[in-house]
Each structure stands twice: as C-alpha cells, then as structure tokens.
Amino acid sequence: MTLKVAFLGPEGTYTHQALIQQFGTESDVEIYSQAAISDCFQVLDSKEVDYAVVPFENSTNGQVVYTYDLLRDWYIPSSQDQNNDENQHIAPKFRIVGEQFVSIHHNFLSNAKTLDDVTTIYSHPQVWGQVTKFLSKHITKKISKLDSDSTSKAAEIVNNDKSGTSACISSKISADLYQLPILFENIENSSNNTTRFLVLGYDEINSHPLGPENDSHPKAYVTSIIFTLDHDDPGALCAVLDTFKKNNINLTSINSRPSHLKQWQYVFFVELVGSINDENVSASINSLSSNCLTLEVLGSFQRCWRYWSEQ
Numbered sequence: 033m034t035l036k037v038a039f040l041g042p043e044g045t046y047t048h049q050a051l052i053q054q055f056g057t058e059s060d061v062e063i064y065s066q067a068a069i070s071d072c073f074q075v076l077d078s079k080e081v082d083y084a085v086v087p088f089e090n091s092t093n094g095q096v097v098y099t100y101d102l103l104r105d106w107y108i109p110s111s112q113d114q115n116n117d118e119n120q121h122i123a124p125k126f127r128i129v130g131e132q133f134v135s136i137h138h139n140f141l142s143n144a145k146t147l148d149d150v151t152t153i154y155s156h157p158q159v160w161g162q163v164t165k166f167l168s169k170h171i172t173k174k175i176s177k178l179d180s181d182s183t184s185k186a187a188e189i190v191n192n193d194k195s196g197t198s199a200c201i202s203s204k205i206s207a208d209l210y211q212l213p214i215l216f217e218n219i220e221n222s223s224n225n226t227t228r229f230l231v232l233g234y235d236e237i238n239s240h241p242l243g244p245e246n247d248s249h250p251k252a253y254v255t256s257i258i259f260t261l262d263h264d265d266p267g268a269l270c271a272v273l274d275t276f277k278k279n280n281i282n283l284t285s286i287n288s289r290p291s292h293l294k295q296w297q298y299v300f301f302v303e304l305v306g307s308i309n310d311e312n313v314s315a316s317i318n319s320l321s322s323n324c325l326t327l328e329v330l331g332s333f334q335r336c337w338r339y340w341s342e343q
C-alpha cells in the first residue's frame with residue numbers, strides 16, 4: 033500500500049530529512065511537499081495525505097510556535113465557535129502518531145565572492161536563534177535578515193538571485209540540491225542542536241522503522257494534551273498538575289500559547305510519559321475534564337528510539 037506523506041518543503045528541508053528517517057525512501061512512500069506548515073495540516077485534514085511531518089521544538093531555541101499555534105487553532109474552539117451554537121467546533125480526526133529527532137547542522141551558502149558582497153541573508157525564522165554566535169562574530173556590517181518559508185526555500189531564492197549579494201542558512205542537502213557554495217559550515221551555536229518533529233496522521237505508525245537492531249531502549253509512550261482553564265480560577269493549573277502527581281505520572285513538558293479566546297488567557301500543552309491505554313493516564317485525563325474548560329488528547333504515541341541516542 034502506498035503511503036502519502038506531506039511535509040514542509042521543498043525537498044532538502046530538515047522536515048524532509050525527518051520524513052525520510054521516519055518513512056524511508058522506498059517507492060511505496062509518496063511525498064507531498066507543502067509551502068507552509070499550515071498546508072501540512074490542511075492536506076491531512078482533507079485526507080489528501082495519510083500523514084504529515086511538521087517541526088515542533090528545537091533543543092536550542094525551543095518551540096516552533098507556528099506548529100503550536102496550528103495545534104491550538106485546530107483543536108481548541110475559537111471565541112467565534114463558542115459564541116455561535118450553529119458553528120460547533122469539531123476537533124480534527126488526525127492525531128500525533130509519532131515523533132522524529134533530526135540533528136541540525138546549519139551552513140552559510142552563497143554565490144557571493146566574499147562575505148563583504150552579501151547584503152541579504154534568507155532563512156526559516158526558527159534558524160536565527162540557533163546561529164547567534166556565528167552571526168555576531170561574522171556579520172559585522174548591516175545585512176538584512178529575511179524570513180523564508182523553509183531553509184530549502186531560502187536556498188532556492190539564493191539560487192535564483194544572480195546578483196551574488198544574497199546568502200542563506202540551510203542544510204548541506206540544500207547546498208547540493210541548488211549547487212550553492214558552502215562559505216561556512218556547521219554554524220549552529222550548539223553541536224547538539226536537534227529538532228523534534230511530529231508525525232500527524234490517522235493511523236498508528238511503526239515508530240522504530242530504521243532503529244538499531246537489538247534496540248535496547250525502553251519501550252515508552254508519550255501522551256500529549258492541550259487544555260484551557262478558567263482564567264479567574266486561582267489554582268486551576270495547580271489542580272491539573274497535582275492530578276498527574278497523585279497518579280504517579282511524569283510530565284516531560286509544559287508550554288503555553290495565547291488562547292485567542294480572551295486577552296491574556298493561555299492554552300496549555302502538556303506532554304507526559306505513558307500511554308492513553310494506561311489506567312493511571314486515562315483516569316487522570318478523565319478526571320481533568322472537570323478542571324478544564326476544554327481538553328483534547330493530541331495523541332498518544334511510542335517514543336522514538338532517537339530520544340535516547342545521540343541522534
């Protein structure tokens with residue numbers, strides 16, 4: 033059976049690398065390059081694809097806020113939905129079904145003869161915070177930093193600009209793809225720079241497709257939830273966290289984003305160790321419904337073996 037998988041494209045992005053790590057390159061995997069992360073959600077929702085791979089968080093500069101905000105927008109009713117009975121919000125049927133970790137090495141690519149000729153640098157907005165040391169050391173004159181939809185798109189833009197004044201920060205794969213000279217390589221602040229990607233879909237996946245043989249890592253599950261709380265209820269968040277503590281559940285991350293429901297109200301994202309099929313996890317989540325205004329399980333999936341390794 034052919035699997036159709038959407039990703040933030042064009043080919044050569046780090047998300048493309050995550051897709052290859054997860055699904056391989058065999059002909060039974062058809063890849064659907066998308067111009068934006070939001071398009072990945074859209075084509076998955078309309079079932080043009082079976083899965084979508086999107087960047088989620090980076091070990092150097094944290095959340096990929098676009099993805100967090102899309103999860104919020106797809107799973108949490110908007111204030112419009114709440115005010116309109118006919119416009120009932122229906123959460124999507126797809127869920128987070130897996131994760132991947134990619135070791136990220138950024139490179140400075142340009143057709144410029146010297147750095148002095150460069151007036152504009154393109155990259156994905158997530159990248160700037162991962163290369164601050166390189167930028168402050170090497171970029172001493174005023175150079176415009178322009179956001180592109182992806183690092184590979186940035187390479188495409190530089191390739192199309194024949195003036196020799198533009199550069200991009202992108203992967204070695206993009207450098208090969210667009211035949212762009214690498215002026216500086218491995219310019220990331222931290223050599224452990226890693227991005228975690230989510231695999232969204234309707235069906236479970238095998239989370240260990242290319243894992244080491246005799247994988248000795250523990251088989252663990254992660255459950256991811258999103259919820260909103262009564263803004264004026266002191267201790268509402270504390271009650272949620274306490275429920276997990278009482279059920280002996282280990283939380284691995286807690287993040288918040290503006291709810292877009294009410295000024296200064298937030299939605300919370302919590303990830304915990306355990307499967308939704310575990311008694312203590314399902315019991316805690318069921319009992320939380322009374323503490324939360326809205327609560328959705330974004331997914332419950334097997335931890336990728338790369339979580340424990342050097343990636």
Ligand SMILES: O=C(O)C(=O)Cc1ccccc1
Pocket residue numbers: 040044045046047048087090136156158159181182183184227
């Ligand atoms: O632009 C890309 O290549 C992406 O896949 C998004 C991204 C950007 C920076 C680090 C990881 C993922």
